[in-house]
Amino acid sequence: MRxxxxxxxxxxxxxxxxxxxxxxxxxxxxxxxxxxRFPSEAPIQASRSMDFNSQLNNVDQxxxxxxxxxxxxxxxxxxxxxxxxxxxxARELTIYGANDTMTETERENLAREVEELRSELLxxxxxxxxxxxxxxxxxxxxxxxxxxxxxQGDDRKIRRxxxxxxxxxxxxxxxxxxxxxxxAMDHLLSDLRGGSARVYGELGPGTLSExxxxxxxxxxxxxxxxxxxxxxxxxxxxDIDVEEDxxxxxxxxxxxxxxxxxxxxxGTTDETYARVRNGNLEIRSLTDGEDSEISIETDEAEPIxxxxxxxxxDAAGGEGSLMxxxxxxxxxxxxxxxxxxxxxxxxxxxxxLDLTQSRLEDQEINLRSLKSENEDVDIxxxxxxxxxxxxxxxxxxxxxxxxxxxxxxxxLR
Amino acid sequence: MNxxxxxxxxxxxxxxxxxxxxxxxxxxxxxxxxxxxxxxxxLSAARPYTSPGMNMPxxxxxxxxxxxxxxxxxxxDDFIDGQIRRENQAGGYWDQVSEGLSRLELIYNxxxxxxxxxxxxxxxxxxxxxSNDPQDSAIRSTVRQRAVTLTDTFHSLxxxxxxxxxxxxxxxxxxxxxxxxxxxxxxxxxxxxxxxxGSGQQPNDLLDTRDKLxxxxxxxxxxxxxxxxxxxxxISIGGVKVVSGSSTNQLxxxxxxxxxxxxxxxxxxxxxxxxVERGELKGLLEVRDEIIPAQLDELDTIAREMxxxxxxxxxxxxxxxxxxGGDFFExxxxxxxxxxxxxxxxxxxxxxxxRKIAAGNFSDNPRxxxxxxxxxxxxxxxxxxxxxxxxxxxxxNFTIAEMxxxxxxxxxxxxxxxxxxxxxxxxxxxxxxxFSGVVDDVTITLKSRGEANITLDPSEGxxxxxxxxxxxxxxxxxxxxxxxxxxxxxxxVISSLGVDGQRAxxxxxxxxxxxxxxxxxxxxISGVSLDEELSxxxxxxxxxxxxxxIITTQQQNMDTLLGLIR
Numbered sequence: 001m002r003x004x005x006x007x008x009x010x011x012x013x014x015x016x017x018x019x020x021x022x023x024x025x026x027x028x029x030x031x032x033x034x035x036x037r038f039p040s041e042a043p044i045q046a047s048r049s050m051d052f053n054s055q056l057n058n059v060d061q062x063x064x065x066x067x068x069x070x071x072x073x074x075x076x077x078x079x080x081x082x083x084x085x086x087x088x089x090a091r092e093l094t095i096y097g098a099n100d101t102m103t104e105t106e107r108e109n110l111a112r113e114v115e116e117l118r119s120e121l122l123x124x125x126x127x128x129x130x131x132x133x134x135x136x137x138x139x140x141x142x143x144x145x146x147x148x149x150x151x152q153g154d155d156r157k158i159r160r161x162x163x164x165x166x167x168x169x170x171x172x173x174x175x176x177x178x179x180x181x182x183x184a185m186d187h188l189l190s191d192l193r194g195g196s197a198r199v200y201g202e203l204g205p206g207t208l209s210e211x212x213x214x215x216x217x218x219x220x221x222x223x224x225x226x227x228x229x230x231x232x233x234x235x236x237x238x239d240i241d242v243e244e245d246x247x248x249x250x251x252x253x254x255x256x257x258x259x260x261x262x263x264x265x266x267g268t269t270d271e272t273y274a275r276v277r278n279g280n281l282e283i284r285s286l287t288d289g290e291d292s293e294i295s296i297e298t299d300e301a302e303p304i305x306x307x308x309x310x311x312x313x314d315a316a317g318g319e320g321s322l323m324x325x326x327x328x329x330x331x332x333x334x335x336x337x338x339x340x341x342x343x344x345x346x347x348x349x350x351x352x353l354d355l356t357q358s359r360l361e362d363q364e365i366n367l368r369s370l371k372s373e374n375e376d377v378d379i380x381x382x383x384x385x386x387x388x389x390x391x392x393x394x395x396x397x398x399x400x401x402x403x404x405x406x407x408x409x410x411x412l413r
Numbered sequence: 414m415n416x417x418x419x420x421x422x423x424x425x426x427x428x429x430x431x432x433x434x435x436x437x438x439x440x441x442x443x444x445x446x447x448x449x450x451x452x453x454x455x456l457s458a459a460r461p462y463t464s465p466g467m468n469m470p471x472x473x474x475x476x477x478x479x480x481x482x483x484x485x486x487x488x489x490d491d492f493i494d495g496q497i498r499r500e501n502q503a504g505g506y507w508d509q510v511s512e513g514l515s516r517l518e519l520i521y522n523x524x525x526x527x528x529x530x531x532x533x534x535x536x537x538x539x540x541x542x543x544s545n546d547p548q549d550s551a552i553r554s555t556v557r558q559r560a561v562t563l564t565d566t567f568h569s570l571x572x573x574x575x576x577x578x579x580x581x582x583x584x585x586x587x588x589x590x591x592x593x594x595x596x597x598x599x600x601x602x603x604x605x606x607x608x609x610x611g612s613g614q615q616p617n618d619l620l621d622t623r624d625k626l627x628x629x630x631x632x633x634x635x636x637x638x639x640x641x642x643x644x645x646x647x648i649s650i651g652g653v654k655v656v657s658g659s660s661t662n663q664l665x666x667x668x669x670x671x672x673x674x675x676x677x678x679x680x681x682x683x684x685x686x687x688x689v690e691r692g693e694l695k696g697l698l699e700v701r702d703e704i705i706p707a708q709l710d711e712l713d714t715i716a717r718e719m720x721x722x723x724x725x726x727x728x729x730x731x732x733x734x735x736x737x738g739g740d741f742f743e744x745x746x747x748x749x750x751x752x753x754x755x756x757x758x759x760x761x762x763x764x765x766x767x768r769k770i771a772a773g774n775f776s777d778n779p780r781x782x783x784x785x786x787x788x789x790x791x792x793x794x795x796x797x798x799x800x801x802x803x804x805x806x807x808x809x810n811f812t813i814a815e816m817x818x819x820x821x822x823x824x825x826x827x828x829x830x831x832x833x834x835x836x837x838x839x840x841x842x843x844x845x846x847x848f849s850g851v852v853d854d855v856t857i858t859l860k861s862r863g864e865a866n867i868t869l870d871p872s873e874g875x876x877x878x879x880x881x882x883x884x885x886x887x888x889x890x891x892x893x894x895x896x897x898x899x900x901x902x903x904x905x906v907i908s909s910l911g912v913d914g915q916r917a918x919x920x921x922x923x924x925x926x927x928x929x930x931x932x933x934x935x936x937x938i939s940g941v942s943l944d945e946e947l948s949x950x951x952x953x954x955x956x957x958x959x960x961x962x963i964i965t966t967q968q969q970n971m972d973t974l975l976g977l978i979r
Contacts, residue, residue, distance in 0.1 A: 004940035005444070007933050014929055038518045039911025040918060047908035049524045054887065054900055057534040061541045068545045132548070132874060138777070140874030141548060155795060155816075156777040156866050160545065161880050164888065167778075204817055214822055375524075408947040 005407070012400040019393040026386045029377045036375065045374055052371035059364045062162055066357045069160040069170045070350060072129050076172050077346050079127040079134065084339045086121050087181055090114060091332040094188055098329065111192040118185040122149065125178050135174040144174035148275075149182045151175050162356050168349060172342055180338050184331035191328060197292040198284035199231075201308030203276070208254060209247030212307055219303035221247050227304040230297035231262075233273070233285050237297070238265045246304075251276060258283065281308060418462065418476070420967050425479030426960035429456055432482045434953040440941045441950075448625030450487040450939035452617055457483050487617040490938045494624065497931045498631040502691035504924035505632040509696025511917035513581065513704055518914055520573045523907045529715075530907075532566040533900050535559050537886045543772050544879035548733065553767035556879075560741070560759045567716050571754040574709055575674075581701040582674040586666055588633055588694050589678055593663045595630045596648070596655050599623060603645045604659035610644040634692040651688040653680050675702060704913075711906045712754040718893040719886070720744050720757055726885045729785050730771030730878030735871035737785075738771025738878070773875030775855075778865035780881075783858040785834070796837075796867040797821075800859055807831040809859055834858045 029035060039046035097110050125135050125144045132140035136153030144153045157169035204211045209221030224247040229240040240261050242249070249257070258274035262283075266273075274283045285292035296310050433454040443449040461475035522528040536559040542552050602623045609616040623646055630636050630648070636655070638648045648656040655662045662682045669675040678687050678694075689695045720742035727738040743760045745751035762769045775784035782798045795816045803809040809831055814824040829835060837855045855869060887900045894902040 001934075002937040002940075002942070004936055004942035005944075006940050007936045010929070010933065010936070038515065038914070039521075039523060039907050040515060040518060040914025041911075043908045043911030043915055046524055046911050047904045050530050050904045050907060051901075053524065054530065054534050057538060058887070061538045065541060065545060130546070130549075132546075136874070137872070138773075138874040139872035141872070154868055154870065154872055156868060156872070156875065158874060159777070159877065159880070161541065161883075165780075167780075167880070204822070408944040412947065412951075 008403050012396070012403060015396050016393075016400065019389065019396050022389050023386070023393055026382055026389055029382050030379070030386065033377055033379075034375050035377055049371065049375045052367055052374065056364065056367050056371065058164065059360055059367060062164075063357065063360050063364070065160045066162050066353050066360065069162065069168060070353050070357075072134065072158075072160075072170050073346050073350050073353070075127060075129045076134050076170075076177075077343060077350070079124050080172070080177060080339055080343050080346070083121060083124050083178060083181060084336065084343070086117050086124065087184075087332055087336050087339060090117050090185060090188065091329065091336065093117075094328050094332055097192065107192055111189060114185060114189055114192065118149075118182070118189065121178065121181060121185065125174055134171060135177055137171065137173045145178070145182065149186065150276075151179060162353065163360075168352070170349070172346065177339070177342055180331070181335040184328070184335045187331060188328050197294045197312070198282055199294055199296055199310045199312045200280040200282040201310040202279060203251055203254075203281040203308060204279070205251055207247060208249050208251075208307065211251075212247070212303075215307070217306075219306045223303035224307065227302065228298070229302075229304055231283065232293070232295050232297060233262070233266065233283075234293050236266055238262055251281065255281065417967075418478070420964055422477065422479035423960045423963035423967065425459060425481060426963070427957060429454070429480040429482050430953045430957040430960060432485070434950065434957065436485055437946050437949050437953060441943065441946050444941040444943060444946070448621050448628070449941070450489045450617070450621055451941045452485050452487050454485050455483045456480050484615060485617065486615065487620065488939050489620075489624075490935065493931060493935050493938070494628075497928065497935060498628060500924060500928050500931055501628060501631045502635045504921070504928055505693035506691045506696040506699075507917055507920040507924055509693050509700060510704070511914065511921045513577075513696070513700030514910065514914035514917050516577055517574070517704070517708055517910060520570060520577065521907060521910070529563075529566050529570060530900065530903060532559070532563040533886060533903070536563050537883050540879050540883035540886070543770070544876035544883065547772040547876035547879060548873040550767060553770055553772075556770055557759060557763060557767050560763075564742070564757050564759055567712065567754045567757050570712055571709065571752060574705055574712070575755075578701055578705045579674045581697055581705070582669075582676055585676060585678070585694070585697050585701065588697060589664050589666055592630065592633050592650075592694070595626050595633075596661045596663060599626050599630070599646060599648065599656050600659045600661040602626070603656070606644045607658075616644075632693060634694045635690050651690075653683065653685070653687070655680070708906075708910070709752065709754070713752050714893065715899065715903060715906070716753040716757045717744060717747075718891050719899045720753065721893075722885050722889065722891055722899075723882060726878065726881050727771050729774065729779065729783050730881070731773045731775065731871045731875075732771045733768040733773075733873055736769075739769065741770070741882075770879075772879040773871055773873070774877035774881065775869060775871070776865045776867045777875070777877055778863060779877050780860055781863035781865040782867065783860060784867050784869075785856045785858070798857070798859070798865045798867060800862050800864075802862045803831050809862070811859060813857075829859050831859060831861070 028037070036042040036045060093110060093114060097107070122145055127134050133142065133144055133153070134140075135144040136142050138156040138158060139153045140158075142152050144151065146152050151174050153174050155173055155175060158171040159167040159169050161167050204214060208224050212218040212221045212224060225245060226243050227246055228242070231238040231240070238261070240258060242257065255274045255276060259272060262273040263269055263271055268286075271286060273286065274281065276282070283294065285294045295312060296305075298305055300306075433456065436452050436454045440451045457480070459478040459481045462478050523530055525531075536556075539552070539556045539559040543549075543556050546552050602619055606616050606619050606623065609619065627636070627638055627646065627648070634650055636648050636650050638646050640646050641658075645658045646656065647654060647658070650664075653662070655664070662680055664678050664687060665681045666676050666678055669677070679685060680687060689698070721744070724740045724742060727741040730738045732738055739762050740760045741763060743756075743758045744753045745756045776782050776798075781800055797814045797816055798811060799814075800809050800811045807830055808828050810826065810828050812824060812826045815822045834856045837857060857867070885899075887898050890896045890898055891902075895905075897905065
C-alpha cells in the first residue's frame, strides 16, 4: 500500500486519540473511585449497583426498625418488672392479712396500702414509649385502663418489619399484661373492705337481643321487647318497666334506664346504682356495710331474668365477716406467673432481635463489600494501568515526533 | 527532417515538463486539502514524423517529435468512494443514536444519589418509619415530602425528555437545511462540470468538490448517485430523485399537527414523506420517534402502575380520623391520553392534611387477610381469622371467630379462594344469624397462611398499612410491570438502556475504525505524498534542464553551421 504523509499523520492522530481516551478513562476511574459513570459503560454492573443500593437502604431501615422494636420492648419489660414488684408486695400483704384475725382498723390500714399498690399498678400500665401508651394494643393514644380499671385498649398487635417480609409483634396488651393483676387487687380490696350488697349478671356488649342470641338456652330475642323487673333496695321496692323496643337497647342504654328509674323511685338524683363492671351488669345498694340490702323479686322464668341470671351477694365487711382466703393468694400467684411468662417471652423476642440486628449488620458489611467490588476501582491496579498507559502515550508521542519530522525536503540540500 | 525540428521537440519537452511541474505544484499546494485527489499529467510521445522521400525513405526510421500532455487526470477509486459513503451513512446513524442514548442516561442520572431510584428508596424508608410511629405528625410530613419529591422527579424526568425531544426536532430541521444546501450546490456544480466537459476539458477540482459534497450528503442520509455520460451526478434519496442534472428537488418540513415535536419531511415536488434507512437523519428520527417515546412510555408505565397500586393499598387502610384512605396520588384519566409521569401529583387531600395518610389497617396482618371497610365504622367486635396453607388450586381453609376480649363468641370455618373477596355478612348468613357485630359492606380478602385480627374500630397506633404501602413499592409484583416490583422494573429499564447505549457506542467505534481504514485506502490512491511530489519535481526539473540543453546544443550547432558561411 502506498503510504502518504497524511496517512501517517492520520494514523498517528488516531492512535494518540485512542491512547488519550484510555488515559482519560483511567483518570476518571481514579478520581471518581468508580469503575463506571453511566450504565452503558457496564450495564450489568450498573443494574447490580442499583440493586445493592436499594438493598443497603432496606437493611439500614430494618436496623432502625429493630432498634425501635428493641427500645419499645425494653420499656415494656421494665414496666412489667415494676409490676411484678408491686404484685410481690401485694402477695406478701395478702399472706399477712390471711394469717390472723385482724381488727377493723388493721384491715382498713391493709386496705389502704393495697389501694396504694393498685394505683401504682395502674400508673405502671400507663407507661409510655415516646408519647404512646405501650399497653393499649394499637390504641396507643388511649390509656389502657380507665378509672374503673376497665380495659380501654384493643387486642391488636403492633408489628415491626425486621427483615423483608418478617414481622415481629412487639407489644403486650394491657389485657395480657395486667388484667389478672388488677383483678387480683380488686378482689383483695373488696374482700378486705367488704362493700355494699349487690346483684349482678353477665351481659355482653351490643343490644340485649344480640346478647340473647349469643347465649346458649337464652330467651328468644323477641321476648325482650317489653319487660319489667322488680327489685328491693334497702327495703324500698323498685319497679323497672321497659315498654317497647327493649331488645334494641344496648348495654349502656339499659344501664341508663335502670339508673333513671331507680333514682326517681329512691328519691335520689344522679346516683349510680347500676353499672357495668368486669363484663357484668351490676345493681347495688349505696349503703355501706351490713345495713345494705338488695334483692330481686321478679320470677326467674321471666326472659329478662333468663338473660341476666342475676346472682346476689350479701353485704360483706365488718369484723370477722370475711377472711382472706387462699384464693386471694392463688390469684396473685397466677398474676405473678403470667407476668413472669410474659417477661420471658419478651426476653426471648429481644434475644431474637439482637440476633437479627447482628445479622443485619453482617448483611450490611457483605452488601457494602459486594457493592464496592462491583463498582469501586482497584486503586493499585488502576494506578499500574495508568502508568502503563502513560508510557504508551509518551511512546506514541515520541514516535509521532519522529515520523513527522523527516521529509525528502530535509535531504535535498 | 530539418534542423529546427529538434528545437521543436525540445520545446514540446519544455512545455510538457512545465505542465507536469505545474501539476506537482498544484498537488503540493493541495496536499492538506480535504477531498483533494492528486493529479497527474499524462504524458505520451508525440506522433512521430516520417521523413518524406521521392521513392522510399532515405533516412532510417521515424523520428520522434517530442512529448505531449494528453490529459491531467485525478487518481481516484470509485469503489472505495462507494464503500466510504456506505460507512458514512452507518457512522452518521450510530453517532446520533449513541448520542441520544447517552443523553437519556444523563437525564436518568443512574446510578447516583439523585434520581428516581433514590426517590423511591427514600419514600420507602419514610413509609417504614411511618409504620413504626403512625401517629407522629413529623414523620407524616416526611412521608408527604418524600412523595412530593418522587412526583417532582417524575415530572423533571418527563420534562427533560420532552425538551430533549424538541431539541432533536430542531436538529432534524437543521439537518434537512444542510441536506438542501448540499443538494443545491451539487446541482450547481453539475451545471459547471457539464459545461467544462463539453469544451473537452477535465474539471478535476470541481469533481473533487462534488465528491466531497456527496460524501457529506451521505453522512446525513442514505443517498444514491449515478453519473451520466455528460458528467452529471444524479442523486436520489429513498428512491426519489433529488438532483437531476442541474435541477434539484428540495426536502421540506411539515410541522407536527399534534405539536408533539414529530415534524415530518417531504419531497417538495411530489409531497410524499421521505423514507430514509441510514445516516444522521435516520438516527435523529429514530431517537426522536422511537427511543425517546419508548422511555417516556416506560416512565408513564412506572408512574401509573406504581400510583394505582399504591392507591389501592392506601384505600384498604384508614387515616388518623378513622376514615378509609382516599387516593394518595392523583393521575390523569387513562383515556385522556395525558402523560401520568408529567401529571402525577400527591392528592390535594393529603397536601391539605397529613392526617389523611392511611397508615392504619383494619387487619393487623394485611398479608394474611386484607379488610376493606368503606367507612361504615365502629363496631366493638373483633374478628380473628386463621388461615391454613393454601392448596394447589389456591383454595384455603379458614376459621373466622367473633371475639369479645379474648373470648370467642362465635366461630365459623370455611374454604375460600386466595385473593377472593367476600363480605362479612355472607359469613353471617352462612352461620345463620349467629354473628352479632356484623356491619354491611365490610369485605375480607384472604391472602396467605397465618393469623390476623380484625377490628372495625380504628386506632391511631395502627401502622400496618404503612408497612403494606412500603411493600407495594419494592416487593409486590405488579402485573402491569411484567410481574416485577416497581424498583426492579426501573432497574430493568436502566439496564436495558445501558445495553442499548453500549451497543451503539461499539457500533460507533467500529464504524470509526472502518472509516479510518477506508480513508487510508483512499489516501493511498488519491492522497498527496510530499516525498513523491518532491521526487517528481526533481525528475521534471531535470528533464526540463535537459530539454533546455538540447536547445542550447542545437543553437551551438546552428552557430557552427552559420560560421561556415562567414
